[in-house]
Amino acid sequence: MALSQKRLLAWHRWIGLSLALITCAFAVSGLSRTLTKVVHPPQGVHGPREVMTVADGQTALISTQQAIQAAGMADQPLAALRLRSLHGIPHYQIIGAAPARGPAAPAMGDLGINPNVAWVNASSGELLTDGDRQVALAIASRELRQPVIVGQRLDAFDYEYVFIQRLLPVWRIAEADNPSMRITVSTVAGDISSRHPPLAQVDRSLFSLLHKFFFIKNRELREGFAILLCLGILLLGLSALWLSWRVWRRGALLTIRPAARRAHLWLGLLFGGFAVIGAASGILHTVMVYVAERPPRPNPAQALGLPPNLSPPAQLHAAGDVVELDLRQLDGIWLWRQRNIQHQVRWFAADSDAGGDTSEAATAEISGAEERAAILLGERVWGSAVQLQGLQTTFDNDYPFINRFLPVWRARPVNAPGTTLYLSTDLGNLTRKLDPWDRFQARSFSWLHSWKWLPEFIRVPLLLLTSTGIIIMTLSGLWLWRPRWMRRP
Structure with a gap:
C-alpha cells in the first residue's frame, strides 16, 4: 500500500520530535568545529626543532x-x-621496544604504548631524572615562550x-x-601534538560529548547508537525534502x-539535503572506523635490537642546523640518520670499529638510504x-590533516595494488593504510561531510550557514510541536 502524505507527515513529525535534540547537538558541534578551525588553524606534527650547535658537536x-x-x-x-x-646539551633518547598487545600478532605498525623512555646526557653520561617530563617542558617552553607547568601524562x-590526535x-x-x-x-x-586554547577546549568537549557520544563508555553500544541516530536523521531529511516539495x-x-x-x-527545503548528506556520510564513516580501527602510533614499528658500541662522529651535527641523529639498521648495516631544521635528511655509516673516529671513511654518506628505509618499513x-x-x-583528500604527520612516503604492496601505505621514516612507523574501502570512505567524508571540493572562502561560510540553518529548522x-497550553487561545 502506498504511503500517504498524511502518514508520511506523521512519521516525519514523530521522528523529528524524537531526534530534535540530537540533531541540534550535531549541528552545534559542527558549528563549533568550523569556527574553531577558522580562529585556530590546525597544525601538523613536524618533529624536533632545537638545533645541535657547533659547540655540541665539538x-x-x-x-x-x-x-x-x-x-x-x-x-x-x-x-x-x-x-x-x-x-x-646533546642527549640520547632511548626507547625500549614495547610488547605487542595480547597473544596475537600486533596490528600493522602498532607495538603498543611503551612508557620506558630514558634520556641520558651524551656528554657526561648522566641519566636525566624524570627525563621525559623535563623534555616535554623544554619543548613546550620553546614553543609557547612562556613559563609552563606539567599537568599529567596521558596514556x-x-x-x-x-x-583524532x-x-x-x-x-x-x-x-x-x-x-x-x-x-x-x-x-x-x-613536537607539540595538539594545541588547546580555551575555544578549542570547548570545541573538543562538544565534539566528544555531542558528536561522538563519548559519555557512552561501551564502544559497540556507542557506535550502534550513532548509526541509529544517523539513520533517523537520514529519514527525517528525506521526508522533509519530499513534504516541502x-x-x-x-x-x-x-x-x-x-x-x-x-x-x-523553507528551512527544510534549503537544508534538508545537507542533513541527508551529512547523515549518510556519518553512517559510512562510523561503520568504516568501527571495521578498521586506527590505533595510536606512539613508537617506531621496527625494533632496533641491541646496537653495538657506536660513537656519533662529531662533524655529523657540527653544521649548525641539525636537530636529530637517529641510529638505524638497514640491511644489517648500522647507520646514523641526520635530519636538519629544513627537514633535509642524510644518512652516514656508523662504524663500530671506529670508536669515535671522525675520518672520511668512518662517516661516509650513504645515498638512497632514505628510500631504502621507507621500503623496509613498508615491508615490515x-x-x-x-x-x-x-x-x-x-x-x-586521501591523506587529510587527521593523519598528522608530514612528510610521508607512499608505498604500494605488490600483492595488493589497490592499497596505499603512508610511511613516516621520521617516526619509524605507518601513519595510514588506505585500501579501496578506506579510500572510498576518506573521499566520501571529504566530499560529503567536509566539502573539501569547495574553495575555503565558500566552504567555511556554507558550513556555518548550514549548521545554523539546521539548528533553526x-x-x-x-x-510547532509545543503543547496546547503554550499556544494562544
Whole structure:
C-alpha cells in the first residue's frame, strides 16, 4: 500500500520530535568545529626543532653502549636510539621496544604504548631524572615562550585530547600564568601534538560529548547508537525534502500559515539535503572506523635490537642546523640518520670499529638510504614486498590533516595494488593504510561531510550557514510541536 502524505507527515513529525535534540547537538558541534578551525588553524606534527650547535658537536660524546648502560636498558631490545639537543646539551633518547598487545600478532605498525623512555646526557653520561617530563617542558617552553607547568601524562584519549590526535603517550602542559591555555607534547615525536586554547577546549568537549557520544563508555553500544541516530536523521531529511516539495508544488510554500510552519518548510527545503548528506556520510564513516580501527602510533614499528658500541662522529651535527641523529639498521648495516631544521635528511655509516673516529671513511654518506628505509618499513608493517610511490609533503583528500604527520612516503604492496601505505621514516612507523574501502570512505567524508571540493572562502561560510540553518529548522519544528497550553487561545 502506498504511503500517504498524511502518514508520511506523521512519521516525519514523530521522528523529528524524537531526534530534535540530537540533531541540534550535531549541528552545534559542527558549528563549533568550523569556527574553531577558522580562529585556530590546525597544525601538523613536524618533529624536533632545537638545533645541535657547533659547540655540541665539538664535545666528546659517550658511546651508544655507555648510554644504554646508564639508562639501565642493556638487557632489553630497543625501539629507537636518538641524539637530540636539550637546552644546548646533546642527549640520547632511548626507547625500549614495547610488547605487542595480547597473544596475537600486533596490528600493522602498532607495538603498543611503551612508557620506558630514558634520556641520558651524551656528554657526561648522566641519566636525566624524570627525563621525559623535563623534555616535554623544554619543548613546550620553546614553543609557547612562556613559563609552563606539567599537568599529567596521558596514556589514553579523553574528552579534550580526542582520538583524532593520533599520538600516545603525551604530556599535557599549561602556561604558568594562564592555565586555561594548554598544549600536549609528544617526546617521541619531539613536537607539540595538539594545541588547546580555551575555544578549542570547548570545541573538543562538544565534539566528544555531542558528536561522538563519548559519555557512552561501551564502544559497540556507542557506535550502534550513532548509526541509529544517523539513520533517523537520514529519514527525517528525506521526508522533509519530499513534504516541502509537495507543498511547493501546490504553490502554498509562500502562503501556508502560521509563519513558523512556513519558515520550517523553507528551512527544510534549503537544508534538508545537507542533513541527508551529512547523515549518510556519518553512517559510512562510523561503520568504516568501527571495521578498521586506527590505533595510536606512539613508537617506531621496527625494533632496533641491541646496537653495538657506536660513537656519533662529531662533524655529523657540527653544521649548525641539525636537530636529530637517529641510529638505524638497514640491511644489517648500522647507520646514523641526520635530519636538519629544513627537514633535509642524510644518512652516514656508523662504524663500530671506529670508536669515535671522525675520518672520511668512518662517516661516509650513504645515498638512497632514505628510500631504502621507507621500503623496509613498508615491508615490515605489511609483511611482504612493497613498491615506493614517492614522497608526500602536503595533505590531500586521501591523506587529510587527521593523519598528522608530514612528510610521508607512499608505498604500494605488490600483492595488493589497490592499497596505499603512508610511511613516516621520521617516526619509524605507518601513519595510514588506505585500501579501496578506506579510500572510498576518506573521499566520501571529504566530499560529503567536509566539502573539501569547495574553495575555503565558500566552504567555511556554507558550513556555518548550514549548521545554523539546521539548528533553526529543528527549533522551529519543536515550536510547532509545543503543547496546547503554550499556544494562544
